[in-house]
Amino acid sequence: MNHDEGWRSGGRGGPRGRSQASGQRVNRQKGERPVTVGRSLDESSGNRSRGRGSRERGRCKHVQVYVEKSSRVANVGNSAQEEEVKSQEDGLGSSKKPDEDAAFNCSGDNSDLLQPSASPVSRECEGKNDGRMSCGLVNEMEDVPLSGQVSMSSTSDKKVEISSAGKSGDVGKAPDGSNTRLFDICLEKKGFCLKSSSFELNKEKRRATKGYASIVIRPGMVLLKNFLSINDQVMIVNKCRELGLGEGGFYQPGYGDGALLHLKMMCLGRNWDPQTSRYGDTRPHDGSVPPKIPFEFNQFVQKAIQDSQSLVATSSKKGEDEIPCMSPDICIANFYTSTGRLGLHKDKDESAKSIQKGLPVVSFSIGDSAEFLYGDQRDDDKADMVVLQSGDVLLFGGKSRNVFHGVRSILKDTAPKVLVQETNLRPGRLNLTFRQY
Numbered sequence: 523m524n525h526d527e528g529w530r531s532g533g534r535g536g537p538r539g540r541s542q543a544s545g546q547r548v549n550r551q552k553g554e555r556p557v558t559v560g561r562s563l564d565e566s567s568g569n570r571s572r573g574r575g576s577r578e579r580g581r582c583k584h585v586q587v588y589v590e591k592s593s594r595v596a597n598v599g600n601s602a603q604e605e606e607v608k609s610q611e612d613g614l615g616s617s618k619k620p621d622e623d624a625a626f627n628c629s630g631d632n633s634d635l636l637q638p639s640a641s642p643v644s645r646e647c648e649g650k651n652d653g654r655m656s657c658g659l660v661n662e663m664e665d666v667p668l669s670g671q672v673s674m675s676s677t678s679d680k681k682v683e684i685s686s687a688g689k690s691g692d693v694g695k696a697p698d699g700s701n702t703r704l705f706d707i708c709l710e711k712k713g714f715c716l717k718s719s720s721f722e723l724n725k726e727k728r729r730a731t732k733g734y735a736s737i738v739i740r741p742g743m744v745l746l747k748n749f750l751s752i753n754d755q756v757m758i759v760n761k762c763r764e765l766g767l768g769e770g771g772f773y774q775p776g777y778g779d780g781a782l783l784h785l786k787m788m789c790l791g792r793n794w795d796p797q798t799s800r801y802g803d804t805r806p807h808d809g810s811v812p813p814k815i816p817f818e819f820n821q822f823v824q825k826a827i828q829d830s831q832s833l834v835a836t837s838s839k840k841g842e843d844e845i846p847c848m849s850p851d852i853c854i855a856n857f858y859t860s861t862g863r864l865g866l867h868k869d870k871d872e873s874a875k876s877i878q879k880g881l882p883v884v885s886f887s888i889g890d891s892a893e894f895l896y897g898d899q900r901d902d903d904k905a906d907m908v909v910l911q912s913g914d915v916l917l918f919g920g921k922s923r924n925v926f927h928g929v930r931s932i933l934k935d936t937a938p939k940v941l942v943q944e945t946n947l948r949p950g951r952l953n954l955t956f957r958q959y
């Protein structure tokens with residue numbers, strides 16, 4: 523992938539400001555009614571985007587809508603566990619657990635793409651060091667630094683052991699400007715908690731048990747609404763937390779000039795370095811080896827691809843909408859706090875073959891909803907927007923492999939309460955994007 527300047531700018535292209543849209547919809551024309559797509563799309567979580575303007579924008583391009591229901595029933599649990607409401611940020615450490623090797627066979631033969639090789643730097647927006655690149659690069663130093671060596675940390679219901687990663691002496695700044703202080707995607711559990719209302723919990727359970735809806739947003743781009751059950755999401759959060767606190771875990775990438783990305787990042791499988799836009803076997807600033815992609819994550823990816831392929835097979839424009847198979851060997855996990863964002867960019871640092879074949883990027887959204895922009899130009903004002911909610915999976919491959927995309931904003935307080943109660947996930951959004959090099 524090549525996050526290039528989109529990542530640097532964080533999506534704030536100068537004085538345009540943000541034009542927010544509320545409610546769940548896919549593209550729309552100015553003045554058009556929202557395109558509500560099937561059941562899930564009507565069920566936006568309700569408290570999203572409050573207090574924001576709801577100016578409309580975005581042009582409608584292709585909106586093909588298919589609604590499919592799976593028979594999958596999520597067991598969301600009924601424990602009504604306590605929810606923590608503090609918003610303090612913690613820096614902790616943990617141990618890394620080896621995972622099974624991710625190995626999948628796809629009907630399409632992409633095995634030729636499985637060999638790691640150096641990626642040439644590919645910058646889509648090279649040489650545009652205009653105001654956009656440095657403006658809005660607020661240094662979000664919001665994490666509590668590690669003070670000495672902690673041995674155990676308790677969040678969720680689970681004790682997580684501190685590993686050697688991030689021991690005392692880690693002052694939080696790498697020579698390349700990255701903020702290397704350990705970042706825990708979950709909050710520490712404290713005594714004082716608030717319970718969610720049963721109304722909210724029931725609403726979430728209803729949503730979770732209704733299956734999911736599949737939508738072709740544009741040729742090659744498919745949105746699987748509510749694809750991941752709450753239990754799946756809980757598992758993914760717990761796993762990411764565990765990995766994120768160990769070797770190669772979450773950090774805040776920076777650029778040599780002091781600018782920091784507006785998100786925390788962890789790579790699985792292979793490392794992607796935002797400074798060079800290259801993939802590699804180790805992380806340059808600390809030499810750490812990225813954890814493997816957990817086997818279960820890849821299973822979700824395979825299922826998402828298969829379901830998307832079945833969906834487009836029924837489409838009238840089969841060839842156009844096609845999504846090839848993909849065997850992920852890279853997963854980039856991003857955590858956006860409430861102020862996180864990501865500027866428009868193309869994912870271009872995978873191998874030329876992978877991109878040429880249109881192998882999809884598969885993206886999981888967990889936690890707070892996000893305003894996701896996409897379009898054919900690197901221009902926020904011309905981009906279309908879709909709100910990605912917790913449990914949604916988005917694929918962009920085939921004709922959309924080179925789409926510009928980014929995250930305009932995180933919608934506060936929109937994460938499923940059950941998920942937060944079960945995991946203590948901190949306010950914000952966890953995003954995982956899977957790719958094949």
Ligand SMILES: O=C(O)CCC(=O)C(=O)O
Nearest residue numbers: 523854856869929953955
């Ligand atoms: O957070 C998202 O939805 C997008 C992330 C992304 O574009 C990336 O990691 O390259």
Ligand SMILES: [Fe+2]
Nearest residue numbers: 523868869927
């Ligand atoms: Fe991307």
